[in-house]
Amino acid sequence: MKERLRQTVKRERNSLNQEEWEKKSLLIQDKLVHESYFAGSRCLLCYAHMDREVRTDLILDTALKSGKIVCLPYVQWQEKILLPSRIFSAEEIVSCGLVPGPAQLRFISPEKLDLVVVPGVVFDIYGNRIGQGGGFYDRFFRQRRKEILKVALAFSFQVQKFPLPVDGDDVPVDVIITEENIYQPAQKL
Numbered sequence: 001m002k003e004r005l006r007q008t009v010k011r012e013r014n015s016l017n018q019e020e021w022e023k024k025s026l027l028i029q030d031k032l033v034h035e036s037y038f039a040g041s042r043c044l045l046c047y048a049h050m051d052r053e054v055r056t057d058l059i060l061d062t063a064l065k066s067g068k069i070v071c072l073p074y075v076q077w078q079e080k081i082l083l084p085s086r087i088f089s090a091e092e093i094v095s096c097g098l099v100p101g102p103a104q105l106r107f108i109s110p111e112k113l114d115l116v117v118v119p120g121v122v123f124d125i126y127g128n129r130i131g132q133g134g135g136f137y138d139r140f141f142r143q144r145r146k147e148i149l150k151v152a153l154a155f156s157f158q159v160q161k162f163p164l165p166v167d168g169d170d171v172p173v174d175v176i177i178t179e180e181n182i183y184q185p186a187q188k189l
Helices: 002-014 019-034 057-065 136-142
Strands: 044-046 069-076 081-087 115-118 122-124 149-154 175-176
Touching: 002 122, 019 057, 019 149, 019 175, 044 057, 057 069, 081 136, 115 136
Parallel strands: 044 069, 044 115, 115 149, 149 175
Antiparallel strands: 069 081
């Protein structure tokens, strides 16, 4: 069920034309950067978009210009873990490997993070998510304190009204921002 949902939504996401993708991504990013929890954050971990994921360039640029500590996931594939790695500019983002990430590891303790911008393929209105299938973010969150605010960015069609099939290893997000809505299933704000 998870894999079928993942593939169906990926096909729809990949069918977005350039203009539609950029316009909707801008709306979503703009919503996030105007939220009080974004303004109040000091240290954030954010993905660098790939394929037709919601873009994150405005978020990264805004965070860097406002003096926040900005991290990207540095993926250690053999160990199946991700590490927050500080960047100082967008020019440090490279696309070697399966996902874009920092050119080098500048480890920042996860305990310093107060906001994580989470990618995903499918979400539900209850905060559950289906990612790419590697479990990197779920493992990362299960090993961390609960106070980190987890915000997902998604296009409206990626958010289902029915509960997703999840298991005990899946960690829900606190907020889902789309071009049309902001879902706050956890009311953690």
